[in-house]
Amino acid sequence: MTAARTIAVWPSEVTAPFDDLYDALDSLLPEHHLDAFDDLDGLPDVLSERSPEAVVLVIDPGSVTSIGDRTIATVLATLGDHPDVSIAVIAGDGYLGTDGVTDASCLLGAMAVSGVRSLALRRHRPGRSNVFCVPQSAYDTSTSLRGPIAQPTETVDVANALAFLLDETGRYVSGDVLYVNGGRHLFSSHTA
Amino acid sequence: MSNQTLPSPGPDATDAEHREATLAVVTGGGQGIGAQICRRLAADGYHVAVNDLVPERARAVVDEIVASGGRAMSAVADVSRSEAVDAMVDSLEDVAGPIGVLVNNAGISSNVAVRNLTDEEWRRVQAIDLDSAFFCTRRALTTMRDARAGSVVNVTSRAWLGWWGQSAYAAAKAGVVGATRALAVEVASRGVRVNAVAPGLIETPMLRNRSAEALERLTVSVPVGSIGTPADVANAVSFLASDRARVITGQVLYVGGGKNVYAYPDWPDRP
Numbered sequence: 001m002t003a004a005r006t007i008a009v010w011p012s013e014v015t016a017p018f019d020d021l022y023d024a025l026d027s028l029l030p031e032h033h034l035d036a037f038d039d040l041d042g043l044p045d046v047l048s049e050r051s052p053e054a055v056v057l058v059i060d061p062g063s064v065t066s067i068g069d070r071t072i073a074t075v076l077a078t079l080g081d082h083p084d085v086s087i088a089v090i091a092g093d094g095y096l097g098t099d100g101v102t103d104a105s106c107l108l109g110a111m112a113v114s115g116v117r118s119l120a121l122r123r124h125r126p127g128r129s130n131v132f133c134v135p136q137s138a139y140d141t142s143t144s145l146r147g148p149i150a151q152p153t154e155t156v157d158v159a160n161a162l163a164f165l166l167d168e169t170g171r172y173v174s175g176d177v178l179y180v181n182g183g184r185h186l187f188s189s190h191t192a
Numbered sequence: 193m194s195n196q197t198l199p200s201p202g203p204d205a206t207d208a209e210h211r212e213a214t215l216a217v218v219t220g221g222g223q224g225i226g227a228q229i230c231r232r233l234a235a236d237g238y239h240v241a242v243n244d245l246v247p248e249r250a251r252a253v254v255d256e257i258v259a260s261g262g263r264a265m266s267a268v269a270d271v272s273r274s275e276a277v278d279a280m281v282d283s284l285e286d287v288a289g290p291i292g293v294l295v296n297n298a299g300i301s302s303n304v305a306v307r308n309l310t311d312e313e314w315r316r317v318q319a320i321d322l323d324s325a326f327f328c329t330r331r332a333l334t335t336m337r338d339a340r341a342g343s344v345v346n347v348t349s350r351a352w353l354g355w356w357g358q359s360a361y362a363a364a365k366a367g368v369v370g371a372t373r374a375l376a377v378e379v380a381s382r383g384v385r386v387n388a389v390a391p392g393l394i395e396t397p398m399l400r401n402r403s404a405e406a407l408e409r410l411t412v413s414v415p416v417g418s419i420g421t422p423a424d425v426a427n428a429v430s431f432l433a434s435d436r437a438r439v440i441t442g443q444v445l446y447v448g449g450g451k452n453v454y455a456y457p458d459w460p461d462r463p
Contacts, residue, residue, distance in 0.1 A: 120450040126416055128450070148380030153439045160436035169431065172392075172424035174416055175453035176446050183376050183441040 006032040006054040006166060007046065009075060021058065021090075024159035029166060043078050047085065054086040054127075054166050055079060059108065072108065076115045079127070086128040088162055089116055093133035093181050096188035109133065113177055120175030128174035130165055134158055135181040147184030211237035215288045216433070217281065218242060219271045219328055220298030222249025224396050225347065228422035229295055232430045234262030238293060241284050243267040271298050271324040281331045290339055293433045294332040296325035296368070297347040301398070303357045314360045321364035326371065329386075333379060340383035343433045346372050347425070348444065350390045350452050365390075369444055376442030385441040387432040392448025394420045415450030 006029065008022055026034045032054075037046060047055075057075050072089075079087050095109030116129035134153050135146075146152070161180050164170050179185040216233045220226040222244030234240045234257040242257075242264055244250035250266035257264035265288070269280035285291060299321040304313060329344055336342025351358050352365035369388060376386040393399070393410055399419070402410070411419055428447050431437055446452035 117453050120415055121453050122415060125450075128416065147441075148377045149385070149439055149441055150381070151439055157439045161440070164427075164431045164436065169427035172416070172418075172420040172447050172449050173428065173445065174448075174450035178440070178445065179443055180439055182439045183380060186373050186377055186442040 005052055006034050006056060007050065007052045008034060008036045008056045008058060009038070009040070009043065020155050021159060024155050025056070025162060028159055028163040032166065040074050043075065044081075047078065047082050052085060054088065056162065056166075057087065057089045059089065059091050059112065072111050072115055076119060080119060080122070082127070083122070083125040084127050086166065087116060087119065087130075088165060089131045090158060090162075091131055091133055093135050093179060093184060096133075096185055096190050117175050128165070128171070130170075130173060130175070131177045132158060132161055133177055133179050133181060133185065135184050147182030148186065149182035151182060153180055153182060208237055211434075212239070213289070214238050214292035215284060215290065216240050216293035216295065217267065217284065217291055217328070217332070218295040218297055219324060220244065221295075222246055222253055225391065225394060225422045225425050226295075226297040227253045228426040229297060229347075229429050230264065231257060231262075232423070232426035233293070233295070233433070234260075234264055236430055236434070239263040239265075239288050241265055241267040241288070243269060243271060243280065243298070245270055271328055272319040274323075274327040274330075277324070277327040278331050281328070281335075285335065290335045291332050292336070292339070292342055294328055294342070294344045295347065295429055295433070296328055296344070298324050299347065299349075299364075302361045304360065305357050306359050309360055317360040318364050318367075321361065322367040322371075325368055329371070329375065333375075333382075333384065336384045337379070337382045342384040343437075344375070344384065344386045345429045345432050346386070346388040347429070348372070348388045348390045350392045350446055350448050352390065353452075372444065373442045380441055385432075385437070387437070387441060388444045389425055389428045389432065390444055390446045390448065390452065391425045392420060392446065392451045394422060394425060394447075396422070413451065414448070415453070418449060420447060420449055 022036055079085055089112045091109045091112040093109065095106040113131050116131050119129040157180050161178050165173055185191040216238035218226055218230050218240060221230040221242040230240050230242050230253050240257060242250045242253045247268045250268055254264040254266045267280050267284055269276045271277050281291060300317060302313060302317045325346055332344065346368050348365045348368040352362050352369055354362050372386050372388040379386065393414055425447050428445050432445065
């Protein structure tokens with residue numbers, strides 16, 4: 001079996017909203033031999049055994065009360081010991097300030113951003129660290145929250161952004177926050 | 193300029209067909225990062241207008257693109273003058289159809305302590321780095337609004353965050369960031385996206401003139417441990433200009449190997 005170049009870490013608590021992201025990524029990055037994985041406790045062994053080039057951590061902000069901060073803390077601490085592995089975190093953009101988003105969701109989003117920037121800051125860590133912030137409307141179609149672009153964020157939009165950064169095309173992008181949210185971040189001073 | 197007029201894609205056209213029918217204008221495209229952006233957009237399928245103040249530089253990039261099978265034409269104009277910009281885009285659209293992608297890349301750097309910064313130097317930097325982006329964007333938007341489609345990508349710099357000797361340059365590049373964000377909000381409803389890339393340390397002729405010791409010091413200051421290439425910036429521009437980024441607007445994408453997170457001060461000698 002070919003070793004996976006990219007592992008999608010998919011905590012078991014995360015459910016439906018991004019289920020098709022894995023398939024979209026698989027078609028955009030066929031050479032990456034994407035593997036899904038949901039056993040966080042086993043992550044250190046998996047990283048040692050498979051030596052992936054990148055890990056995609058998918059967080060569903062709607063599930064943060066069950067995931068808590070354990071996911072971010074565990075994965076980032078583990079990846080800190082693997083300097084060659086790039087990490088991409090898909091988080092919610094609720095931390096920018098949005099009515100109706102839970103405190104836990106805000107904290108987790110902020111933690112994801114600070115965590116990957118901290119990893120990116122490590123000198124001579126060839127692996128890159130980036131966050132993709134997606135709006136609540138991407139997983140909760142009942143909300144009408146929109147950015148300047150009225151078009152809702154869809155799975156393929158997140159996959160396209162991930163494909164750009166995980167591929168060679170994004171090899172010099174690290175410590176960045178990419179807002180795949182129709183420009184909703186423009187309403188927040190956090191992003192200035 | 194070429195006398196080739198681009199066909200209009202039909203309603204069922206693919207992304208590739210849209211790019212083939214799209215005029216992409218790159219200012220400051222005759223050398224360095226701008227030239228690489230031209231090559232990349234031509235490889236993506238766009239009909240590229242290579243703007244430069246120096247005809248020979250623009251022509252050389254055009255010839256290279258055409259020789260490799262792409263479509264390009266030169267557009268010689270001083271983009272720091274609004275009348276020159278309007279005339280340039282009018283002329284390009286007469287030949288190649290409506291502008292669909294604009295890359296505001298033209299710029300000069302400036303490294304002068306404020307006590308030595310003259311009025312002329314300040315205004316020169318603002319004119320070339322900031323005014324040009326405004327003039328080109330204003331003209332391009334007249335077309336893009338009508339088409340209800342278009343993408344503007346501004347090349348700013350991580351230097352906008354501020355650094356010693358960079359007050360004129362940082363002010364201009366910060367102006368580009370502010371304009372990017374404001375325009376992104378203003379024109380989104382017209383189907384136009386406005387984004388920016390902020391390069392960090394990139395291999396340019398200016399950098400190659402540094403001593404080996406200075407280069408080593410600079411390289412060490414980048415978290416990923418290497419200096420970026422013009423292709424890294426061009427790839428980011430290509431992504432933001434394309435439909436793959438259709439819900440991304442007002443983004444300032446740093447292409448800096450992590451140095452955008454923190455600058456690792458390398459203090460100059462202080463008098």
